[in-house]
Amino acid sequence: MLNYAPDLGRVFQALADPGRRLMVERLSRGPASVSELGRPLDMSLAAALQHVQVLEASGLVRSQKAGRTRTCTINPAALRSAEDWIAGRRTMVEHRLDRLGEYLAQAAGQPDSAGATEPGGTTSEHEEPQ
Amino acid sequence: MLNYAPDLGRVFQALADPGRRLMVERLSRGPASVSELGRPLDMSLAAALQHVQVLEASGLVRSQKAGRTRTCTINPAALRSAEDWIAGRRTMVEHRLDRLGEYLAQAAGQPDSAGATEPGGTTSEHEEPQ
Numbered sequence: 001m002l003n004y005a006p007d008l009g010r011v012f013q014a015l016a017d018p019g020r021r022l023m024v025e026r027l028s029r030g031p032a033s034v035s036e037l038g039r040p041l042d043m044s045l046a047a048a049l050q051h052v053q054v055l056e057a058s059g060l061v062r063s064q065k066a067g068r069t070r071t072c073t074i075n076p077a078a079l080r081s082a083e084d085w086i087a088g089r090r091t092m093v094e095h096r097l098d099r100l101g102e103y104l105a106q107a108a109g110q111p112d113s114a115g116a117t118e119p120g121g122t123t124s125e126h127e128e129p130q
Numbered sequence: 131m132l133n134y135a136p137d138l139g140r141v142f143q144a145l146a147d148p149g150r151r152l153m154v155e156r157l158s159r160g161p162a163s164v165s166e167l168g169r170p171l172d173m174s175l176a177a178a179l180q181h182v183q184v185l186e187a188s189g190l191v192r193s194q195k196a197g198r199t200r201t202c203t204i205n206p207a208a209l210r211s212a213e214d215w216i217a218g219r220r221t222m223v224e225h226r227l228d229r230l231g232e233y234l235a236q237a238a239g240q241p242d243s244a245g246a247t248e249p250g251g252t253t254s255e256h257e258e259p260q
Contacts, residue, residue: 008151009147009148009151010146012142012143012145012146013142015142015216016139016140016142016143017139018139021138021139021215024219025219027223028219028220028222028223029222029226030226074219074223076220076223076224076227079216079219079220079223080220082216083213083216083217083220085151086145086212086213086216087213089154089155089158089209090158090206090209090210090213092158092159093158093204093206094206096158096159096160
């Protein structure tokens with residue numbers, strides 16, 4: 001039932017590993033071969049290739065083989081899809097907190113309103129707690 | 131050796147699961163109990179609690195128990211840290227591609243420049259391929 005943006009899951013899974021994040025960081029500065037990506041991580045070519053395959057499966061990275069060298073490039077669209085998902089949620093939270101702040105400020109500014117000094121109190125304007 | 135933003139790894143790991151993303155989505159609209167979070171996912175309270183614990187360990191979610199009910203809230207700062215990391219990499223990629231585009235446009239606009247018709251050619255101005 002959870003057919004919910006499956007590619008996004010792969011992107012976040014790919015970014016969960018610190019070694020793969022270093023690879024993404026390196027590739028954001030320009031294309032690199034698999035061995036160049038593995039070198040600063042002190043890993044074998046086979047291990048580096050496995051990480052590159054996870055990055056490719058997520059859509060974050062594309063690679064092309066020429067002779068014996070596989071060159072990797074980053075796909076900014078995949079980064080943007082993950083960024084947009086997080087930004088959408090964060091914006092929703094912040095707007096909600098802003099509205100709550102405005103409500104509390106308004107309640108505090110009404111000295112004749114009973115119960116207004118108690119944020120989260122049970123005045124009739126207060127939203128039902130979820 | 132990979133002591134590289136370990137919390138970020140936990141945040142991305144937490145977001146890699148579609149059920150946990152639905153929980154984050156729900157919490158971005160307001161606080162919810164563990165059972166409320168598990169209901170749309172058709173999972174047991176124990177399973178929902180496990181997911182909540184992963185979200186809490188990452189810093190994305192905070193929870194507080196009152197009586198028999200554990201109420202969860204989202205932490206926008208953790209969302210922002212993940213968003214900022216991705217945005218930083220994406221911006222770097224896009225600036226680099228913009229500079230490359232400008233270089234190619236400039237090269238195409240110089241009809242007397244030898245080799246300028248071949249993007250990625252070996253003119254002396256061209257950067258060393260990485």
